[in-house]
Every structure is written in C-alpha cells, then in structure tokens.
Amino acid sequence: MPRKPLDATQPPTAAQVRGAYKLARERYAALGVDADGAVRAALAIPISVQCWQADDVRGLEAHEGAVDSGGLQATGNYPGAARTGDEIRADFDAAAALIPGKLRFNIHAMYAETGGKRVDRDELEPRHFARWIDWSKARRRGLDFNPTCFAHPMVKDGLTLSSPDEAVRAFWVRHCLATRRIASAIGKALGTPCVNNIWLPDGRKDSTVDRTGPRHRLLHALDAVLARPMPHMIDAVESKLFGIGCEDYTVGSHEFYLAYAATRGVALCYDLGHFHPTESVADKLSATLLFVDKVLIHASRGIRWDSDHVVRFTDELRAVCDEAVRSGALPDILWALDYFDASINRVAAWVIGARALRKALLYALLEPFAPAAEREEQGSGAAKLALVEQRAELPFGAVWDQLCLAADVPLGTSWLRDVAAYEVLTRSRRG
Numbered sequence: 001m002p003r004k005p006l007d008a009t010q011p012p013t014a015a016q017v018r019g020a021y022k023l024a025r026e027r028y029a030a031l032g033v034d035a036d037g038a039v040r041a042a043l044a045i046p047i048s049v050q051c052w053q054a055d056d057v058r059g060l061e062a063h064e065g066a067v068d069s070g071g072l073q074a075t076g077n078y079p080g081a082a083r084t085g086d087e088i089r090a091d092f093d094a095a096a097a098l099i100p101g102k103l104r105f106n107i108h109a110m111y112a113e114t115g116g117k118r119v120d121r122d123e124l125e126p127r128h129f130a131r132w133i134d135w136s137k138a139r140r141r142g143l144d145f146n147p148t149c150f151a152h153p154m155v156k157d158g159l160t161l162s163s164p165d166e167a168v169r170a171f172w173v174r175h176c177l178a179t180r181r182i183a184s185a186i187g188k189a190l191g192t193p194c195v196n197n198i199w200l201p202d203g204r205k206d207s208t209v210d211r212t213g214p215r216h217r218l219l220h221a222l223d224a225v226l227a228r229p230m231p232h233m234i235d236a237v238e239s240k241l242f243g244i245g246c247e248d249y250t251v252g253s254h255e256f257y258l259a260y261a262a263t264r265g266v267a268l269c270y271d272l273g274h275f276h277p278t279e280s281v282a283d284k285l286s287a288t289l290l291f292v293d294k295v296l297i298h299a300s301r302g303i304r305w306d307s308d309h310v311v312r313f314t315d316e317l318r319a320v321c322d323e324a325v326r327s328g329a330l331p332d333i334l335w336a337l338d339y340f341d342a343s344i345n346r347v348a349a350w351v352i353g354a355r356a357l358r359k360a361l362l363y364a365l366l367e368p369f370a371p372a373a374e375r376e377e378q379g380s381g382a383a384k385l386a387l388v389e390q391r392a393e394l395p396f397g398a399v400w401d402q403l404c405l406a407a408d409v410p411l412g413t414s415w416l417r418d419v420a421a422y423e424v425l426t427r428s429r430r431g
C-alpha cells in the first residue's frame with residue numbers, strides 16, 4: 001500500500017499540547033523554574049518588527065535621484081514585495097496574526113505618506129506619518145522610528161552627518177531633528193515612548209587616511225541633533241563594523257557610539273550583525289549596562305559579509321537573551337528585528353524571525369541558572385558545566401507550544417498554510 005505523504009505542517013492538537021505541557025511544567029518546577037511565569041513573561045516582552053522587510057528597504061518616496069549610498073542591499077527577487085503603505089500594513093496584519101506575544105512596529109522616515117507631494121526629508125512632519133499612527137493606535141501597538149540617512153542625493157561621497165560639506169551636514173542634522181519631533185509625536189499619540197534609532201552609513205572604501213576628521217564632525221552633528229531633550233521618545237545610536245562600499249572605515253564605529261551613548265545619556269543599539277563574527281554581543285551587555293541606561297537590540301543574523309539574514313534560534317541569539325535574563329537587565333533592554341531578505345516570502349520572513357526571537361526569550365526565561373550560578377560561586381566548575389549542559393535535555397518544545405496555544409497563534413509550522421493563502425490572495429493583485 002502506498003504510504004500517505006507526510007504533512008510536516010500538521011500541528012499537534014490542543015489536547016496533545018496541554019498534556020505535554022503538564023509534564024514539562026513539572027520537570028521545570030523540579031529545577032526551580034516556574035514555566036507558567038516564563039510563558040507570561042515571554043509573551044509580555046515587546047518586539048519591534050521592521051517595516052523594511054516588506055519592501056526590500058525601498059521606502060515610499062518616488063526615489064527621484066535616489067542613490068545607492070552604501071551598506072544596504074537587499075538580494076533576491078521573490079515576487080509580491082509591498083509597494084505602498086497600505087500593502088505593508090496589510091502584510092504585517094497577516095504576519096502579526098501568526099506571531100505570539102506583544103508586538104510593536106518599526107518604520108523609517110522614507111516611509112512617509114505625503115499624498116503624492118514631494119516632501120524632502122528635512123521637511124518631514126508628524127502629519128506625514130498619520131496613517132501609520134492611526135493604524136498602530138487601532139491595533140494598540142507601539143510604533144518606533146528611524147531617520148533615513150541613505151538612498152538620497154544629499155549623501156555625498158558616502159557621508160552624511162560626518163561630511164566635510166557644511167550644507168550636507170546641515171541637511172542631515174535638520175532631517176534627524178525632524179525625526180525626533182516625529183518620534184515624539186508618535187510616542188505621545190500612542191501612549192508608549194517611540195524609539196528613534198540613528199544609524200548612518202558614513203564610511204570609506206579603502207585606506208582611509210583621515211579617520212579623526214569625520215568622527216569629530218559626527219560628534220558635533222549628533223550633539224546638535226540631540227541637544228534638546230524630547231518627551232515621549234527614546235534616542236538610540238547604532239554602530240556598524242563595515243558596509244558594502246565602506247569596508248575600510250566606518251565613522252560610527254562601536255567604540256564611537258559606546259562612548260557617545262555613555263557620555264550623552266542615550267540608548268545604545270547593538271545590531272547582532274554589525275560585529276566581527278567571533279565577537280559576542282552577549283558579553284558586551286553586562287559591561288555596557290554599567291554605563292548606559294538602555295540598550296536596543298537589533299536582532300539580525302550575519303553571514304560572512306552580510307548582516308541582514310532572517311533571524312533564527314541560533315546560539316548567538318540565545319546567548320544574548322540568556323544574558324539579558326541572567327543579568328536581570330530585561331527591563332533595560334528594547335527588542336527589535338532588523339533584517340531584510342528579498343529571496344523568500346516576506347511575510348514568512350517576519351514570522352520566522354519574530355517567532356525565533358520570542359522563542360529565544362522564552363528559552364532564556366526557562367533556564368534553571370540559579371543552581372549553576374551557585375556551583376560557579378563555589379568553584380565547582382564541573383558541576384556547573386553539567387548543569388548548564390542539562391538544559392538541552394529539558395522539554396522546551398512543549399512549553400513553546402503552550403505559549404503559542406495561549407497566544408492563539410498557529411502551532412508548529414502550520415502557519416505556513418496561512419502565509420500560502422495570503423500569498424495567493426495578494427499575488428493576483430501585485431503581479
């Protein structure tokens with residue numbers, strides 16, 4: 001008899017999930033871990049999801065005179081990219097129904113909706129984001145923001161806020177000031193502070209001789225942008241190791257922004273894809289948080305030269321979440337996703353990344369780390385190692401399924417069916 005083909009997207013039943021969870025909860029309780037509490041805590045952590053996965057970082061401007069200004073390149077031509085604000089919002093509504101837990105949305109200045117009128121980036125106002133605000137309000141979701149310091153003719157020789165050209169620098173200072181006003185208006189309208197994260201691509205391709213001048217100019221430009229405190233928003237700054245076309249020198253390096261955030265009282269953004277592959281962001285957290293009040297995590301996944309692959313439940317992501325929980329720093333950490341993959345279904349890319357981060361947070365909250373920490377303190381290295389290693393044997397999957405059940409989102413990979421149905425619906429319209 002021919003065997004029925006296996007359907008890997010077939011989810012477990014609710015009864016199966018409840019049965020497995022009951023046993024798992026006992027197993028964790030025996031190690032001093034409250035699984036119910038971990039599920040609740042993991043669901044309550046807001047994850048800010050990046051709008052730019054929907055449209056390959058194209059933005060909603062006409063792109064008149066847009067230039068490739070370095071460091072950002074979406075690869076792939078999977079059909080169905082969103083073309084308008086309405087399409088991005090509809091796509092995210094579809095994705096959000098498949099992601100458990102509290103979500104925020106994260107937009108860039110280049111997603112302004114100006115009613116067909118050309119409004120340059122230094123003239124943007126809160127009203128140009130009214131549709132994003134209304135949509136977020138209706139869904140009771142927070143909204144985060146970013147200046148867009150790339151893909152614009154005023155990026156000159158790969159430089160923005162660090163340009164030697166005073167007119168260029170002044171333009172980007174005005175743009176960044178506008179984004180802070182917009183972020184403040186967003187935060188006020190939605191009743192939750194809006195994170196405004198400043199990243200710029202400034203750098204040079206090869207054998208940079210003057211490494212001081214651009215950093216000196218960036219320092220003063222940022223001070224001009226951030227001089228006045230703004231209510232209802234949180235300022236953050238984000239470093240990068242290198243970008244395409246600026247392999248030799250990045251003005252806003254890690255050291256630059258670490259020192260900047262510590263001395264200026266702004267949040268520091270760690271993008272997991274913006275470091276040397278052997279460098280551990282997890283290890284940086286405990287040191288950084290001694291000097292910086294808030295850290296913004298951009299969960300992304302670097303592969304060789306690219307920093308923007310879809311987030312997965314990797315060792316690196318787990319290490320960052322573990323460190324956030326073990327150190328007690330969860331209240332000081334803001335979680336966001338930052339990647340864009342144009343080679344696969346973009347709604348699925350959101351779902352996979354957001355579920356992976358939520359999973360890693362739950363995994364961290366379920367860690368029986370107190371006994372291991374005790375052994376470490378007592379100098380029992382082998383016992384600590386054995387206890388840490390035991391974690392892989394615990395029934396984590398049963399708790400994750402329970403979390404999805406509690407959040408009323410599809411179990412296992414059955415969400416793939418929802419994504420496929422949505423794809424059929426939108427493909428006919430988007431061509």
Ligand SMILES: [Mn+2]
Pocket residue numbers: 238271298338
């Ligand atoms: Mn980032």
